[in-house]
Amino acid sequence: MRFLRLPSFYGWYVVAAIFFVSMTAIGSRQAFGLFVNPWSKEFGVSVATISAISSVGWVINGLAQPVVGRLTDRYGGRVTMGTSLLILGVGTAILSVAPNIWVLGFIHAAVISFAVGGVMFTPSTTVIARWFRRKRGTAMGILAAGGSFGGILGVPFLAYLLLLTNWRLTWGIVAAVMLxxxxxxxxLVVRNDPWQLGLQPDGETAEEARRAGPQRLGPLTVERWPQCFRSAPLWLLGMSYVVCGITTAMVATHFVPYAENEGISASTAALAFGLLSAMNLMGVIGAGWLSDRMPRKNILTAIYWTRGLGFLLLAFLPAGVGIWAFAAVAGISWLATVPLTSALASEIYGVKNMGAIVGILTMVHQFGGAAAVFLAGVSFDVLGSYTPAFAGAAATLVVAGVTASLVQERLTSARYVGVALAPAEA
Amino acid sequence: MRSPPLHHSEPVDPTLLDWILHQVDRLLPFDPVVGVAIGGVLLLAAPAVLAALAVRHARRRAGRA
Structure with missing residues (x-):
């Protein structure tokens, strides 16, 4: 009955609670596509108008990341996530009674898109970094999988709800679930760090934690977060993470149009994307677990190169085979960059300014994605084929892998380098 | 409306949504009412059970201290 044994370390309850919060917040956001037709009919606007709302929301979500990161560093993840969830829930409730498209657009693009940034990976990985040191990759991997679960389980649930009721009541129920x-x-469950409960990271004893060094600091910890820009790891992680955004957004936006252009039905393309999502769940948890057992930058490099291989298969294999090969190979890497990048940042710079740093990294990820969606579309319009865009993506992923491999983890990570106690930490 | 799914919370592609719903209908051929009921029970039970376990864990630890 070993599998029924409950975790003895409270940090896993924190992971589970944030998993549920991420699942509800991200799941409802991913279900946006369900409401396009109902909104289009009720408010008499085009699908393009609603798409524009989604796009603006994407940019605002990117801009929100450094802000919520900074708030997390200053006030803690519990306050930041709680306040964001409150705003998200109230915003969702207002959305359910929106009298016109302007109110709906403003609430979704500005309020909800900003607030959901405060419930996503920037604050949540910052909290988890404080609770875990040795098992940080595993914990962050499980956390990141919460977002995928939100899409896989939450979207069908909302679709059923929409079938039974209407979009207003559906959003009202979503708001109730959040609030x-x-x-x-x-x-009730989440605390900013284990010390608030008299615990140590990973459930270590006080003596073990003392030997491991101060949790808040990393070898490159700085007094003020902008000083991080003077060090190489931030640039290396940022350059690779922007490629992550470029490649995921490009595929997510252009995968189905590509398949249709190649004579493959949209439902087959969607089926391949379903395989990608399933592989993603295994990849994100597996990569996090592996990275707790070997240098994280090696796993991160392997992930980028694996995704690059996937893009090469997509670009050069016959489309009927290529989309399946891509889904199987690249799916492993899909969300796995999130726990690894966040964990690396926390171990290099410490958790003191981690919110701001992860926020900056997530912002460039989102902006890279937005640019790639546009550029891949232009490339198709000009060249009449997605092959150059996909081959280009493979090339950027090779560079991203090289960039990640250049992070001198053994010289700059708290996992390998002892950190001297600062007076304030002593 | 085709914007990124399953990565940093962007919306799911509507075509993918259609496929997911079709597959759910095929694999679990029940009425939407049953689907909502199952989802609703899970949604209510998951946080309740988790909160109860976390509180129990915290109380036991406090009792040992």
Whole structure:
């Protein structure tokens, strides 16, 4: 009955609670596509108008990341995530009674898109970095999988709800779940760090934690977060993460049009994307677990190169085979960059300024994605084929892998380098 | 409306949504009412069970201290 044994370390309950919060917040956001037709009919606007709302929301979500990161560093992840979830829930409730497309657009693009940034990976990985040191990759991998679960389980649930009711009641129920279930759970279970409960990271004893060094600091910890820009790891992680954004957004946006252009049905393309999502779940948890057992930059490099191989297969194999090969190979890498990049940043710079740093990295990820969606479309319009865009993506992924491999983890990570106690930490 | 799925919370592609719903219908051939009921029970039970376990864990630890 070993599998029924409950975790003895409270940090896993924190992971589970944030998993649920991420699942509800991200799942409802991913279901946006369900509401396009109902909104288009009720408000008499085109699908393009609603798409524009989604695009603006994407940019605002990117801009929100450094802000919520900074707030997390200053006030803690629990306050930041709780406040964001409250705004998200209230915004969702207002959305359900929106009288016109302007109110709906403003609430979704500005309020909800910003607030969801405060529930996503920037604050949540910052909290997890404080709770875990040795098992940080595994914990962050499980956390990141929460977003995928939100899409896989939440979207069908909302679709059923929409079939039975209408879009207003569906959003009202989503708001109730956020405000009456997710928010109380977050406030009841999540604490900013283990010290608040008299615990140590990973459930270590005080002596083990003392030997491991100060949790808040990394070898490159700086007093003020902008000083991080003077060090190489931030640039290396940022350059590779922007490629992550470029390649995921490009495929997500152009995968189905590519398949249709190659004479493959949209449903087959969607089926291949379903395989990609399933591989993603295994990849994100597996990569996090592996990275706790070997240098994270090696796993990160392997992930970028694996995705690059996937793009090469997509670009040069016959489309009927290529989309399946791509889904199987690149799917492993899809979300796996998130826990590894966040964990590396936390171990190099410490958790003191981690929110701001992960926020900056996530912002460039989102902006890279937005640019890639546009450029891949232009490339197709001009060249009449997606092959150059996909081959280009493979090339950027090779560079991203090289860039990640250049992070001198053994010289700059707290996993390998002892960190001297600062007076304030002593 | 085709924007990125499953990565940093962007919306799922509508074509993928159609496929997911079709597959769910095929694999679990039940009425939407049953689907909502199952999802609703899971949604209510998951945080309740988790909160109860976390509180129990915290109390036991406090009791040992």
């Amino acid at each position: 009456l279930l997710a928010l109380p759970l977050l406030l």
